[in-house]
Structure formats: structure tokens, C-alpha cells
Amino acid sequence: MSLTAQRQTHHRAVPRAPGRPRDRRIDDAVLEATAELLQEVGYARLSIAAVAARAGTHKPAIYRRWPSKAQLVHEAAFPTEDSTLIPDTGNLRDDVESMVRGAAELFARPVVRAAVPGLIAEFASDPDLHARLLERFSERVWGAMRDRVASSTERGELRPGVDPSVVLDLVGGGALMALLTRGPGDLGEAWVESTVSILMEGIAP
Amino acid sequence: MSLTAQRQTHHRAVPRAPGRPRDRRIDDAVLEATAELLQEVGYARLSIAAVAARAGTHKPAIYRRWPSKAQLVHEAAFPTEDSTLIPDTGNLRDDVESMVRGAAELFARPVVRAAVPGLIAEFASDPDLHARLLERFSERVWGAMRDRVASSTERGELRPGVDPSVVLDLVGGGALMALLTRGPGDLGEAWVESTVSILMEGIAP
Amino acid sequence: MSLTAQRQTHHRAVPRAPGRPRDRRIDDAVLEATAELLQEVGYARLSIAAVAARAGTHKPAIYRRWPSKAQLVHEAAFPTEDSTLIPDTGNLRDDVESMVRGAAELFARPVVRAAVPGLIAEFASDPDLHARLLERFSERVWGAMRDRVASSTERGELRPGVDPSVVLDLVGGGALMALLTRGPGDLGEAWVESTVSILMEGIAP
Amino acid sequence: MSLTAQRQTHHRAVPRAPGRPRDRRIDDAVLEATAELLQEVGYARLSIAAVAARAGTHKPAIYRRWPSKAQLVHEAAFPTEDSTLIPDTGNLRDDVESMVRGAAELFARPVVRAAVPGLIAEFASDPDLHARLLERFSERVWGAMRDRVASSTERGELRPGVDPSVVLDLVGGGALMALLTRGPGDLGEAWVESTVSILMEGIAP
DNA sequence: TGATAAGCGAGACGGTACGTCCGGTCTTGAG
DNA sequence: CTCAAGACCGGACGTACCGTCTCGCTTATCA
Numbered sequence: 001m002s003l004t005a006q007r008q009t010h011h012r013a014v015p016r017a018p019g020r021p022r023d024r025r026i027d028d029a030v031l032e033a034t035a036e037l038l039q040e041v042g043y044a045r046l047s048i049a050a051v052a053a054r055a056g057t058h059k060p061a062i063y064r065r066w067p068s069k070a071q072l073v074h075e076a077a078f079p080t081e082d083s084t085l086i087p088d089t090g091n092l093r094d095d096v097e098s099m100v101r102g103a104a105e106l107f108a109r110p111v112v113r114a115a116v117p118g119l120i121a122e123f124a125s126d127p128d129l130h131a132r133l134l135e136r137f138s139e140r141v142w143g144a145m146r147d148r149v150a151s152s153t154e155r156g157e158l159r160p161g162v163d164p165s166v167v168l169d170l171v172g173g174g175a176l177m178a179l180l181t182r183g184p185g186d187l188g189e190a191w192v193e194s195t196v197s198i199l200m201e202g203i204a205p
Numbered sequence: 206m207s208l209t210a211q212r213q214t215h216h217r218a219v220p221r222a223p224g225r226p227r228d229r230r231i232d233d234a235v236l237e238a239t240a241e242l243l244q245e246v247g248y249a250r251l252s253i254a255a256v257a258a259r260a261g262t263h264k265p266a267i268y269r270r271w272p273s274k275a276q277l278v279h280e281a282a283f284p285t286e287d288s289t290l291i292p293d294t295g296n297l298r299d300d301v302e303s304m305v306r307g308a309a310e311l312f313a314r315p316v317v318r319a320a321v322p323g324l325i326a327e328f329a330s331d332p333d334l335h336a337r338l339l340e341r342f343s344e345r346v347w348g349a350m351r352d353r354v355a356s357s358t359e360r361g362e363l364r365p366g367v368d369p370s371v372v373l374d375l376v377g378g379g380a381l382m383a384l385l386t387r388g389p390g391d392l393g394e395a396w397v398e399s400t401v402s403i404l405m406e407g408i409a410p
Numbered sequence: 411m412s413l414t415a416q417r418q419t420h421h422r423a424v425p426r427a428p429g430r431p432r433d434r435r436i437d438d439a440v441l442e443a444t445a446e447l448l449q450e451v452g453y454a455r456l457s458i459a460a461v462a463a464r465a466g467t468h469k470p471a472i473y474r475r476w477p478s479k480a481q482l483v484h485e486a487a488f489p490t491e492d493s494t495l496i497p498d499t500g501n502l503r504d505d506v507e508s509m510v511r512g513a514a515e516l517f518a519r520p521v522v523r524a525a526v527p528g529l530i531a532e533f534a535s536d537p538d539l540h541a542r543l544l545e546r547f548s549e550r551v552w553g554a555m556r557d558r559v560a561s562s563t564e565r566g567e568l569r570p571g572v573d574p575s576v577v578l579d580l581v582g583g584g585a586l587m588a589l590l591t592r593g594p595g596d597l598g599e600a601w602v603e604s605t606v607s608i609l610m611e612g613i614a615p
Numbered sequence: 616m617s618l619t620a621q622r623q624t625h626h627r628a629v630p631r632a633p634g635r636p637r638d639r640r641i642d643d644a645v646l647e648a649t650a651e652l653l654q655e656v657g658y659a660r661l662s663i664a665a666v667a668a669r670a671g672t673h674k675p676a677i678y679r680r681w682p683s684k685a686q687l688v689h690e691a692a693f694p695t696e697d698s699t700l701i702p703d704t705g706n707l708r709d710d711v712e713s714m715v716r717g718a719a720e721l722f723a724r725p726v727v728r729a730a731v732p733g734l735i736a737e738f739a740s741d742p743d744l745h746a747r748l749l750e751r752f753s754e755r756v757w758g759a760m761r762d763r764v765a766s767s768t769e770r771g772e773l774r775p776g777v778d779p780s781v782v783l784d785l786v787g788g789g790a791l792m793a794l795l796t797r798g799p800g801d802l803g804e805a806w807v808e809s810t811v812s813i814l815m816e817g818i819a820p
Numbered sequence: 821t822g823a824t825a826a827g828c829g830a831g832a833c834g835g836t837a838c839g840t841c842c843g844g845t846c847t848t849g850a851g
Numbered sequence: 852c853t854c855a856a857g858a859c860c861g862g863a864c865g866t867a868c869c870g871t872c873t874c875g876c877t878t879a880t881c882a
Contacts, residue, residue, distance in 0.1 A: 019826020020878040026828085042330035047868070058829060063870070117322075117329035120385060124322035125247035142386070159406070165387070166379070166399045172386075173378030174371070180325060181347075181377075182370070194371045201364070202407030224858030225846045231860085252837055263861045268839070429852020430851065436854090452740035457842065468855060473844070527739035530795060534732035535657035552796070569816070575797070576789070576809045582796075583788030584781070590735060591757075591787075592780070604781045611774070612817030634832030635872045641834085662863055673835050678865070 022065070029055040030062055034076035039110045043073060043118025070122040074133050077115035088148070092157035092204075095148055096171070097196045103175035104187040113184060116176070142168065159205040167203055171195075227270070234260040235267055239281035244315045248278060248323025275327040279338050282320035293353070297362035297409075300353055301376070302401045308380035309392040318389060321381070347373065364410045372408055376400075432475070439465040440472055444486035449520045453483060453528025480532040484543050487525035498558070502567035502614075505558055506581070507606045513585035514597040523594060526586075552578065569615045577613055581605075637680070644670040645677055649691035654725045658688060658733025685737040689748050692730035703763070707772035707819075710763055711786070712811045718790035719802040728799060731791070757783065774820040782818060786810075 033054035037046050048069060052059045066072040089095050106112055123130040134142075149164035158164075174195055178187055238259035242251050253274060257264050271277040294300050311317055328335040339347075354369040363369075379400055383392055443464035447456050458479060462469045476482035499505050516522055533540040559574040568574075584605055588597055648669035652661050663684060667674050681687035704710050721727055738745040764779035773779075789810055793802055 017826075018824070018880055020828075020880095022827065044326060044330050048870080049868075058831080059870075060830095060872085061828065064827075114329070117326040121248060121322040121326035123385065124319070125249050161399070162403060163396075163399045165391075166383075166396065166403065169379045169382040169386070170375050170400070170403065173380070173382030174374045175378070176382060177374040177378030178371075180328065181374070186370075191368075191371065194366070194368045195375070198367060198371065198375065198407035199403070200407075202403035202405075222858080223848070223856050225848085225860090227859070253839085254837065257861095264839075265841090265862095266860060269859080430854070432853065454736060454740050458844080459842070468857080469844075470846085470856095471854070474853080479843095524739070527736040531658060531732040531736035533795065534729070535659050571809070572813060573806075573809045575801075576793075576806065576813065579789045579792040579796070580785050580810070580813065583790070583792030584784045585788070586792060587784040587788030588781075590738065591784070596780075601778075601781065604776070604778045605785070608777060608781065608785065608817035609813070610817075612813035612815075632832080633830050633874070635834090635874085637833070663865085664863065674865080675836090675867095676834060679833080 026055065026057050026061055027065060030057065030065070030072070031076045031079075034072055035111050038073060038076065038114040042114055046073070046118075048072075068122075068129070070119060070126075070129055071133070073115050074119060077111045077119075092149075092152040092155075093196075093200055095152075096167075096199055096203075097192070099145060099168075099171050100175070100195050100199070101192050103172055104192055107175050107179045108184045108187055113179065117180070156205060159203055162203045167199070170199060231260065231262050231266055232270060235262065235270070235277070236281045236284075239277055240316050243278060243281065243319040247319055251278070251323075253277075273327075273334065275324060275331075275334055276338070278320050279324060282316045282324075297354075297357040297360075298401075298405055300357075301372075301404055301408075302397070304350060304373075304376050305380070305400050305404070306397050308377055309397055312380050312384045313389045313392055318384065322385070361410065364408055367408045372404070375404060436465065436467050436471055437475060440467065440475070440482070441486045441489075444482055445521050448483060448486065448524040452524055456483070456528075458482075478532075478539070480529055480536075480539055481543070483525050484529060487521045487529075502559075502562040502565075503606075503610055505562075506577075506609055506613075507602070509555060509578075509581050510585070510605050510609070511602050513582055514602055517585050517589045518594045518597055523589065527590075566615065569613055572613045577609070580609060641670065641672050641676050642680060645672065645680070645687070646691045646694075649687055650726050653688060653691065653729040657729055661688070661733075663687075683737075683744065685734060685741075685744055686748065688730050689734060692726045692734075707764075707767040707770075708811075708815055710767075711782075711814055711818075712807070714760060714783075714786050715790070715810050715814070716807050718787055719807055722790050722794045723799045723802055728794065732795070771820065774818055777818045782814070785814060 030051060033051045034046070037050055037054060041050075046069065048059050048062055051072070052062055055062075062072065066075065089098065107116070119133070123133070146164045146168055149158070149167050152158040153160070153162075153164075175187065178191060235256060238256050239251070242255055242259060246255075251274065253264050253267055256277070257267055260267075267277065271280065294303065312321070324338070328338075351369045351373055354363070354372050357363040358365070358367075358369075380392065383396060440461060443461045444456070447460055447464060451460075456479065458469050458472055461482070462472055465472075472482065476485065499508065517526070529543070533543070556574045556578055559568070559577050562568040563570070563572075563574075585597065588601060645666060648666050649661070652665055652669060656665075661684065663674050663677055666687070667677055670677075677687065681690065704713065722731070734748075738748075761779045761783055764773070764782050767773040768775070768777075768779075790802065793806060
């Protein structure tokens, strides 16, 4: 599908959908307006109507593109180019440090801070949504991270019996909990070092 | 309500507030109805009117008692008698194990699972609410847990330089993240053991 | 003691009710407050709570005395001493003129204008109330007027076949309709004369 | 709604209001439900929510169409097609008889009996409403009746000096007062004849 | 080149849920 | 039994906003 889409700009005739094509500028304007409003009013008070107004368009144009507020916000808060969380240092300690620091930095972004709690709530009440958004983004990142940790076992950098998923729970959950209970201000370099040292002592052989 | 309850525990005769006293049965019925509906429809779709109907009363009776849905849900999901999270074994490993297991068990309860993501979202957009609910419940529990970990330093059970707050972030955040990404089914005994072993290796001297 | 009490009102022995007697000043203050508020906000927006506040007392003290807003307003708008509508000139033309002028003057009073439409509405939805208020006031006045008209037949001042009740309908209804459709300003001397002349031509032999 | 209807009778093509058009069936269902409930519970106890429920819709759909209960009830009790009160016999006696009989018949309808007292009360406390409803309905009917009576003067059927407005006061007010004091049962043929004979004797030259 | 089909602007619609007002009742303690 | 004081229960209110729909127009591809 994405390949097909790429070809669309080629000279080859692709069975392009009939009818008037969408105005790409609306996509961009809506995503930008969403990101802005998210930081101004938060997830709960973010209304599609307000996004439409700020983007200079109307509600149906948004609903045509994103089936729900959650999907829109997810795309606005986590642009696909993002790969902050994927390090590849070849060394477990550095990888873990990258992950922890990446999580801290991710959660330090105002857009992300504004989006995450709302998305968490939506996931809980709509498992289907959870799956669809994981597919879009997290599976790639999260899976890559788990693989990286798992492969460390073979290199003897991980204590046998340590479940990579649990390690990721601790990395991501630690940052999330610190964010929720103490705010983004405490997620500084000291926090990163403290967390990494605990985790490395905990998982090294 | 909790204020009234506190007042009544004083041994001195309290002059009693003027006016007709509240019907305590409504308090109970509403909390029960809230817990039920929370599991049936989730936090977002939980309406005050529906709670009132199920409890056999009306909206104003609820608004008189709880200023917002968040406060109501908090009280319904975390009754004050709860002290699951407060162990006191005198031994750090056992304390940590109790905390981890307690977190897992807490998040395994359907009511809690239904309530937490919604509450997290509300906290994010209303810091004042966060403070008020912490005051009611978490401060006591969370503070006690932090004290317990902190006091271990003096007993030589904790590696110097380990920040007790970070330890709690990892305990609570790990459980939360596991719940959010993999559901409550994975929070079994294996998960507890794996988490405890990582944490203990990580924080022991 | 009981003798003393007896003398207070009647000469006859009245078994005075036990308990604290009502404060007559509250009766007066409430009636006065009702009359004032009636003119300020109208019947519909008149709340018992506001009356109580203005009278310097509380709602239960009012409900103890008057079972409903209608009864209270009726008493406030039509004090019992009133006998404006009862002429007795011995001459039909003068009697009718007195009635028409009395009706016009009655409806010209601001309190009455404010009270009547609301009372009419209450009568319609509560026939029992209608009866109770008629008993208090209208029966006496209305009956006396009808008797006066009826007795004119015997004196040969009334055309045979004219139903006294219909005459009263026209007298009172004419004033009411003029009030409702054109306001109190049009109920002046010209209106009285015009109405009386039509009625007298219509009912004289 | 009536405005929309009027617009559509223009022969010029009307550009049609933008947005989704109203569901006309809701208009009808609401008016019917209002008429029914009016007779069952009366004006005062008629709630918009109950009307909506009976009509199978919801409150906002009603508030979108009618700004107040009074306007809704007025339209439900007096459909615009109504022209009961407009006779045109070319003869004053017959015209007056038609008016009186029309008033009696109008007030004999259960819907009208249930609506009128409540509307009267609302008129009294909201003169603006009065004007708006007169514009919709009464002005046409009432004005036509007054014209008819007034034109009789030129034809020599009316005694000079008789004010047509006063005649209408007596016609309408008489019926209203009879309804209020004695109920609809007494507004029969005998009442009509008695009233007409008084009025005709009163206003004929 | 016209028919077909989807997108867009504009905005009202049907309907859910909200949070508030207030009417009439009840409770307590004092007189 | 009344009073002051005031909170209580519950019916009804009018509003905000959600996601959908309708319309007239525009923009592109297909036949």
C-alpha cells in the first residue's frame, strides 16, 4: 500500500481513487493546530471543532481523515519520522542509557506530555484503538527495543532469566510514573543516571 | 463526606452541622453503582446521570457529595480502608516484594483497571485535582512506602546513592506499563519475581 | 391562666393549642414581602425562598401557614377586608356601574395585575384550589353581586330571560380581557362608560 | 419554522438555508405530544423533557424549534390553519353570534382549555412574548373581528359611540370568564343565546 | 467531453451529558 | 408546637458539544 502510494507520483498509471483528491495542506494544518491546541487546553478539552477552526477548515474534513480524536492526537504527537527511542550502540549499557534518556526526553516534550495521559485513557476503553495505534508506531519502536535487549542475552551482557519485556516495562513505566507523580521537571540528568544505574546493576550478569 | 466521617471519630461531642443530615445509604449506593458501571462501560462513558439512576437517586445528590467524576471514581476505586500497598516486614527484599506484588494485585482488580487510565488523564489536565486526590490517599501510602525504602539506607540494605523516589517510580511504573501494554493477564507470579529480582539486584549494596 | 388566655381573643373558652404560638409578625411580614416581590418579579418568578428572605424568616415558617404559593399570593393580593366590588345603590344602573368601575379599579392595582394571571393558571390545573380560594373570597363577593342583579328582575329593572351569571361574566370578563389584551392603561373612565352603556342597553327591559 | 414555511411559498427560487435541514416529522410529533400531555398534566406540569420523550426525540430538538414552552404550547393549541373565529356573514347579528359561538367552541376544546390559563400567566410576566404570539395568530384573527365590527358602524348596524374593542372584550372576556368560573359545561347553546341577545341589544342602534 | 465520484466550505441537525436552580421536606436544638 | 438555620432529595431546566448529514460547488479521473 505504501509502495503503491509512492508510485503514484511516477509516470506509471496507478488506479488512483476517483473524485477530487484531498488537499494535503489541510492534513498539515490540522496536525499543526492539534499540536498547538493540545498544549494549550489539554487532551480532554481539545475539541475537533476547535482544531478545525484553528486549521481554517471544518469538522467533516477532519473526520474524513482521522476516525477519532485519539488517532488524530496520536499522529500529531508522534510524527512517523520519529525514532528517538531506537539507539544502536552495540553495548547494552549505552543502549539502556539511550532508552532511558530517550523516554525522559520524549516525556519532556510538551505535546507528548499533553497527549499521553489522554491516549492512555482511550486505550483502556477501546482495545481496538490500542491495537491500531500500536501497529502504526509502537510496535516498530517497542519491538526493536525488545529485540535489542533480548539479543544482549546471547552476547552475555544480560543476566540469565531476565525477561526483556520486564526491562522495557521498567524503562518506560519508570519515566511515565515519574512524569505523572512529579512532573517533567524531575526527569533530568540525575534521574536518568539514577535509573540507569539501578537497571544496569539489576540486569547485568 | 470524609470530613464528616473524621469529625465523628473525635471523642469530644461535635456540635453537628445544622440542616438535614445526608442519607448515608445514598453514599454507599452511589459508590457501589460507580464501581459497577466503571467496569461495564469504562471511565469515559461513565455518566453521572447513569450512576444516579443505578443508585436509585439523582444527579444533585451526587454533585453534593463529590465535586467531579474524578473524585467520585477515585473514592469508588480506592476505598479508604485499603492499605494493600503498605507492607512492614522489616526486611527490604520482602518489603519490595510486597510492594511489587501489591501493585500487581491492585492493577489486577477490574475496578482499578477501569479507573486508573481515566484518572491519569484527569490529573494531567487538572493539577489541582491531582493534589487533592494525593492528599486523600496516595500521600499516605506513597509516603509510607518511600519512608520504608529510605530507612533501609540506614540499615545498610540499600546501595548508597539510590534515590527512593526512583525506586518507587520503577515499582509502580513497571506495573502500570505492563498493565497498559500487555494487559492484566501478564502480571502474574512470574512477572513479580522477575521484577523483584531486577530491582533487588539493582538497589542492594 | 387558661382564663387569661381565653380573654385574649374571644370571650368564649377557646382551647388554645399547646406548644409555642405562632409569631403574628411573621404572618404580616410574609404577606407584605409577597406583595412587594409579586410586583417586582411577577407570579411565576416569585419563589417562596425569596419571600422568606425578604420577610426575614425561613421557608418552613411560610409553608406552615400557607400550603401553596397560590394561597399565599391570593391572600397577599386580596386582603379579606376588601369589599370594593360590593355596591348597594338600590338602582341597577348604578350597581352595574359600580361593578364595572370596581372591576376596572381592581385590575388596575399592580398587585392584582401581577397576581391574577398566575392564579388563573393555578386554578386551571388544580380545581381543588379553585374551590378553596372561592370559598375564602369570591363566593361572598361574586354571590352578592349575582344576588343583586337577580333581585333586579323582581324590581322590573332587568329584561326577562337575562341570566345574572352571564351578566357577571361580561362585567368581569370584559375587564379581564381588556387588561390582558391592552393593559391597564386602557381601563379608564371612557372604557367604564362604554362598557356600562352596552351592558345597560343589553339588559334593561 | 413558520418563517421557513413562509419563505418556501415565495415563487422566486429561495437559496435554501445551509446545513442539514430539519426533520419535519419531529415538528409534527412534538406538537402532537405537546397537545396530548397538555391535556393530561396541564400547562404547569408540562415539561419539555416529557414532551421530547413522548415525541421520541430529545430536548435540544425542541429548543431549536421553539424558544420557550409558551411558544410551543401556543402552536400546539392553536394550529395556524385555524380560523374558527372569522365569520363573514355580512350581517352584524350573525357575525356576533358566530364570534360568541366561536369563542365558546374554542374554549370548549380540551387542548385550548389546558393551554389558555398558562399562556395568560406567561403573557403577564413577559410582554415581549405576548407581542410575538399576537403577531403569529391573534393579530390576524382579532384584527379581522374588530374590522368587521367597526365596519358595521358605516352600515348603520352599530349604535354610534360603541367602541368595537370593547365589544370584543365582552365577547372574548365573557367566554373566558364563564370558562374560568363555571367550566366548559356551561358554555352551551343557552349561554351563547343569552350572551348574544345581551350584546345585540347593547350595541344595536 | 461529458459523466462520475469524491473532497470541500458552510453550517445546522439529532442526541448525550452536563452542572445548576429551586420547590417542598426534614432535622436539630432552642424557646 | 414554633422558630431559626440550613441541608437534603429530586424534578426540571437550558446549554455545550459530539459526530453526522445535507447541500452547492470544485476538482479530478474515467468512459
